[in-house]
């Protein structure tokens with residue numbers, strides 16, 4: 001099973017990437033689980049222009065294909081202005097509609113304070129819902145006080161990240177991928193020639 005972490009943070013070092021990495025390390029302790037972190041900072045993604053996702057090339061193609069190949073995902077973002085980052089939004093705009101269908105997704109958000117923790121509920125979960133993926137219950141939110149000198153120092157957050165990782169693996173093992181509900185209506189896309 002391939003569990004892909006996706007970090008929407010533009011920063012380096014990144015607290016979000018650290019939290020995702022903590023969850024991935026835990027997931028990798030399970031038998032037959034392979035993990036990778038897709039750090040969007042490392043890719044030269046084009047800005048979504050509405051073309052058919054099949055027509056993207058280069059780094060954009062590589063990133064789309066890595067998401068499609070994943071069996072389960074751990075997606076994390078810093079809070080930016082009360083929501084997920086533009087970088088993460090762009091990735092979701094680039095993906096084909098069925099890229100996540102039937103896949104479990106563990107959600108992680110970090111913020112300066114706890115002020116915006118409900119953005120997981122009203123921003124990230126609807127996004128996952130659009131893609132007909134399963135938002136695994138028990139998303140994790142961490143704030144700046146949970147990190148120090150480039151490490152995660154809060155045992156409660158670490159424990160919750162482990163629980164989230166365990167749940168993602170359990171969901172991926174037990175949920176049939178074809179149980180993704182009704183197929184969404186086709187959304188017309190621009191062909192590459194028109195783009």
Ligand SMILES: Cc1cc2nc3c(=O)[nH]c(=O)nc-3n(C[C@H](O)[C@H](O)[C@H](O)COP(=O)(O)O)c2cc1C
Pocket residue numbers: 009010011013014015016017077078079080081082083110111112113114115116143144
């Ligand atoms: C442009 C910008 C906007 C931000 N907006 C918020 C916000 O609305 N709410 C919040 O709690 N933190 C906000 N923050 C703080 C970051 O979400 C927080 O420091 C986060 O942990 C950074 O994660 P990273 O190290 O992975 O980039 C903002 C930071 C930046 C740079």
